[in-house]
Amino acid sequence: xxxxxxxxxxxxxxxxxxxxxxxxxxxxxxxxxxxxxxxxxxxxxxxxxxxxxxxxxxxxxxxxxxxxxxxxxxxxxxxxxxxxxxxxxxxxxxxxxxxxxxxxxxxxxxxxxxxxxxxxxxxxxxxxxxxxxxxxxxxxxxxxxxxxxxxxx
Numbered sequence: 001x002x003x004x005x006x007x008x009x010x011x012x013x014x015x016x017x018x019x020x021x022x023x024x025x026x027x028x029x030x031x032x033x034x035x036x037x038x039x040x041x042x043x044x045x046x047x048x049x050x051x052x053x054x055x056x057x058x059x060x061x062x063x064x065x066x067x068x069x070x071x072x073x074x075x076x077x078x079x080x081x082x083x084x085x086x087x088x089x090x091x092x093x094x095x096x097x098x099x100x101x102x103x104x105x106x107x108x109x110x111x112x113x114x115x116x117x118x119x120x121x122x123x124x125x126x127x128x129x130x131x132x133x134x135x136x137x138x139x140x141x142x143x144x145x146x147x148x149x150x151x152x153x
Contacts, residue, residue, distance in 0.1 A: 006089055008096045011040065011047040011059065018056040019049065022081050029140045031077060039063070039076060046073070046104075048096055050080070050089045057084040060093040064104055072149075073101025075111040094127055098150070107152055112138060112145040124148050 011019070016036050023030040039061045040047055050058035058080035062073050075097060080089045098109055112135060113120045121131070129148040138145035 005052055006057070006087070006092060007051045008048055008092055009051065010045070011049045011061075013040065015049050015056060015059075016040065019059045022056065022059065022079050023077070025081055026079050036061070036077075046097065046100055048093060048100075050093055052084070052089075057081065058089045058093050060097045062097045062101060062109075064101065064106065065110075070107050071105045072108040072110050073097065073104075073106040075109060078111075090123060091127060098152075102152055109150045109152075111148055113148060114139060115144045115146055121146060121148070124150075 016033055019036055020030075020033050023036075043061065043063045046062040046064070048060050049056045058078075060075065060078040062075045065072055065074050075094075078090065078093055078097075080093070098106075101109060109129070111124065111129070113124065115134065125148075127150070129150045132147045132149050135145040135147055137143070
């Protein structure tokens with residue numbers, strides 16, 4: 001079910017506590033506020049929140065990377081709290097960050113997801129991402145990650 005009363009906007013400094021609340025509620029090794037502050041400082045134009053009735057119901061942050069051969073966007077973090085999942089919010093956030101990265105010259109998008117997070121992998125595949133390789137012991141608990149990419153051309 002698509003939710004039409006969701007507004008996607010650039011994140012603000014004052015959004016960081018709400019973003020952290022979502023993060024802490026979802027992930028076994030959540031980023032702390034200083035990590036989000038670093039991303040906000042480095043890539044303020046690539047950090048967005050989803051709002052419904054003036055309440056943050058999701059966020060996405062990304063950076064731009066240039067390998068010398070290609071320029072791509074790197075999704076660093078995306079989350080929608082459990083109570084708001086299934087409403088199309090994650091898809092809207094994903095489309096917005098992809099658009100912003102394309103405007104900045106990205107040829108593709110990249111992200112990492114836990115090998116155990118099959119729901120997230122299905123979500124990304126539904127949106128055109130493909131698994132590329134496994135990153136051994138990527139997470140703090142030594143769990144592997146699946147590197148996934150979506151090419152725009």
